[in-house]
Amino acid sequence: MSTSTAALMDGTALARRTVEETAARAAEVTRRTGVTPCLATVLVGEDPASVTYVKMKRNRCAQAGIRSQHVELPATTTTEELVAAITALSLDPEVHGILLQHPVGPHIDERAAFEAIAPEKDVDGVTMASFAAMGFGLPGFVSCTPGGIMRLLDAYDVELSGKRAVVVGRSAILGKPAGLLLLGRDATVTYCHSRTRDLSSVVREADVLVAAVGRPNFIKGEDIKPGAVVVDAGYNPGNVGDVDFASAAERASLITPVPGGVGPMTIAVLLAQTVEGAERQLGL
Numbered sequence: 001m002s003t004s005t006a007a008l009m010d011g012t013a014l015a016r017r018t019v020e021e022t023a024a025r026a027a028e029v030t031r032r033t034g035v036t037p038c039l040a041t042v043l044v045g046e047d048p049a050s051v052t053y054v055k056m057k058r059n060r061c062a063q064a065g066i067r068s069q070h071v072e073l074p075a076t077t078t079t080e081e082l083v084a085a086i087t088a089l090s091l092d093p094e095v096h097g098i099l100l101q102h103p104v105g106p107h108i109d110e111r112a113a114f115e116a117i118a119p120e121k122d123v124d125g126v127t128m129a130s131f132a133a134m135g136f137g138l139p140g141f142v143s144c145t146p147g148g149i150m151r152l153l154d155a156y157d158v159e160l161s162g163k164r165a166v167v168v169g170r171s172a173i174l175g176k177p178a179g180l181l182l183l184g185r186d187a188t189v190t191y192c193h194s195r196t197r198d199l200s201s202v203v204r205e206a207d208v209l210v211a212a213v214g215r216p217n218f219i220k221g222e223d224i225k226p227g228a229v230v231v232d233a234g235y236n237p238g239n240v241g242d243v244d245f246a247s248a249a250e251r252a253s254l255i256t257p258v259p260g261g262v263g264p265m266t267i268a269v270l271l272a273q274t275v276e277g278a279e280r281q282l283g284l
């Protein structure tokens with residue numbers, strides 16, 4: 001018999017509140033300027049998961065009173081063509097935020113494409129400028145998933161200062177910036193990745209664990225320190241996280257479910273930053 005002791009960090013509920021606040025701010029922008037905040041979404045190819053994510057993001061925009069403009073490019077698009085399309089959006093005064101859905105395909109230089117996003121429109125927090133600002137603790141747009149994770153931790157009053165935080169994964173849009181934000185809040189941060197030796201022993205030290213691996217049920221309850229706070233950013237086919245929820249919930253004090261945890265917060269942060277970008281670009 002297993003008994004679950006962890007409390008849930010409810011990302012669906014927090015995202016709903018965040019989107020409501022954002023909708024009110026978007027309406028105020030429209031009222032004061034006559035201009036509705038606008039997010040441009042760029043999708044390269046037809047990967048079904050990416051198609052779904054972009055659709056979810058655009059639906060949420062509509063709910064929040066944010067316009068969205070969708071650019072769909074064939075899988076055969078070259079780096080030059082993608083950079084040109086994004087540059088056009090960067091120069092378009094009607095567009096306040098730009099989201100390039102990752103991944104774009106192996107033949108494209110994704111970094112070059114991200115860098116074509118004007119910094120003031122980088123509401124997904126993917127450019128080097130945004131990353132640097134995050135690292136220095138300066139104002140700017142944060143990567144949406146790490147930003148959503150921090151909002152969840154704050155909403156549940158998770159103390160970070162002096163705590164041992166372990167981030168499993170070091171991708172540019174998730175693991176690496178998540179560690180930077182935790183460091184910025186005075187956690188003692190350790191990154192793990194595919195070359196980490198004896199991952200279990202590192203994970204076992206974590207007061208706060210962020211799983212961002214992309215492997216279903218990869219982290220098991222036996223490696224969770226009793227009382228730890230567990231954030232599962234994984235989102236694998238079949239809506240399965242990177243943490244084995246049932247066994248982890250027996251030891252954690254707080255845990256995010258999948259779905260209903262980090263995922264909805266990612267979109268909430270994207271919307272919030274889009275409206276923030278619009279406010280700034282419209283001089284409010």
Ligand SMILES: NC(=O)C1=CN([C@@H]2O[C@H](COP(=O)(O)OP(=O)(O)OC[C@H]3O[C@@H](n4cnc5c(N)ncnc54)[C@H](OP(=O)(O)O)[C@@H]3O)[C@@H](O)[C@H]2O)C=CC1
Pocket residue numbers: 145168169170171172173174175192193194195196199212213214215233234235236242262263266
């Ligand atoms: N909810 C949301 O909004 C989002 C969810 N996701 C989900 O988060 C997960 C991670 O995504 P993303 O960061 O883009 O993925 P990537 O594939 O870019 O990165 C995965 C990371 O995990 C590390 N890793 C892989 N295998 C192991 C292993 N056996 N042991 C330790 N580390 C390992 C890799 O290490 P190395 O660097 O050495 O290769 C890499 O750093 C996915 O499930 C994805 O769907 C992603 C973005 C947003």
Ligand SMILES: Nc1nc(=O)c2c([nH]1)NC[C@@H]1CN(c3ccc(C(=O)N[C@@H](CCC(=O)O)C(=O)O)cc3)C=[N+]21
Pocket residue numbers: 053056099100101102103124126144145173235239258259260261262263264265266267
């Ligand atoms: N440039 C870029 N920025 C991203 O933020 C980005 C990206 N590329 N590429 C792909 C990943 C994936 N991603 C998700 C967003 C929301 C949910 C989400 O809302 N999930 C819901 C479930 C939704 C459902 O499937 O019904 C949940 O977890 O409850 C999941 C995954 C953002 N990503």
